[in-house]
Amino acid sequence: MDVKKTKKAWYWRYKYYIIAGISIFALIIYAVSTLVRPQRSSINRDLIETAEVVNASFLEYVDVEGIVHPFKTVKANALETGFVDKVIAEDGAILNEGDTILILKNPELLRTISDEEDEYQRQQRLLKEQEIEISQKSLTLQQQTLDVNFEMNQIEDKRRIAQEEFNMGMKSRAEFDLAEREYNYHRNKTELQRRNLIHDSATTILRRELLQVDLERVRTKRDRALARKENLIVRAPISGQLSFLTVSTGEQVKSGASIGEIKMMNNFKLHVLLNEYYVDRISTGLQGCITSQGVQFPLRVSRVVPEIRERNFEVDLVFTDRQPENLRVGKSYRVQIELGQSEQAVIIPNGDFHTATNGKWIYKIIDGGIAVKTPIVLGRKNPTQYEVVSGLQPGDQIIVNGYEQFNNKDEIILQ
16 A cells, blocks of 8 residues: 655755855854944953043143253363463362463463563663653753854844944944844844754654654563463363363463363253254243252253254253252253143043054043043143043043053953
8 A cells, every 4th residue: 555755845855055044144143243243351440540531721841851061161271382380270179260270381482571571671771762862952952042042132232232323323334234134144043943942842752752652562562471471370261160171291282272161060050952843842931840859940941952963952941040959060850841831621641542542542431330442632742641632521531551451442341
């Protein structure tokens, strides 16, 4: 007897394909849901550092190392060529202005000084001799003038008598004319003598002036030579500490050569090197400060050298009020230089988030236990704070440190 076979449903024949399709579809759904769902990671709260976004006063400044330098340094130079005879002050000595540093010797200069002194004495003798000669000549002219005047008086008397006798008929016309000619001659002679005396007086004054000028010229040369001898003593140009003394006994020193430095030690400045990034923002007059033993000391930018060397430029700052008592040349301090006036801004503290995110986003804590990625825009900065332009509001809680543990997850569950 034949058994009738039951016909199977169509899906039974394709069951393996259906199972495979459902599995693949489920896998796709899982993969899509995994990609769409935020990536999360859990972290212990003790391993991170959080902070609150605040609206507070923001001051942009740069923090840099400054080295203490003397307020003023002056080169000590040799004004005369010579050999070092004695070194009086040692390197590091504290000197007052005018104190002797070293003594030079120059035999050639000493001979020059001796020659100039001899010439000066010779000129003095010559002046005295000329004075005597001038005086004698003046006396002779005065005596001659006196004689001529006396003769003139006598001739004038004779003429007057001849005039009277001629009028009385006691003398002839020829005798009277002779007396008249003699009178005219002596009158002209007397006038010439007077002019000669006046000319001699003027000449005498001029000669004396010229002789005095010659003597003064020789004396100036003598004094200049003596001053050069004084220059063989090298003295401190200002009060301070002698540094970098570069010569020793017996060494030859040329005129104008630097033999050391004098550092003014009653006042100091701070010398800093700043990155070229700040070259357009640093100018004289900006305020700054250092902190020593818990006390702030105000500073002011006194000099800016805008020349860039090895990507840095030089800045000097001076104290505007008191200065620390323990300042020493070469000692370093952290110097804060203000780049503007303080302003109200939304600010967050500095942290490793900036290195990890390049300042583009930050983890903001929501619902008390979850931190989510939040895009932000940062503005100005100082060594401890950032200005937030957008993305955060005062009162927001953020994670500022610990980003190396997060592996760039979208959400962080705080435990």
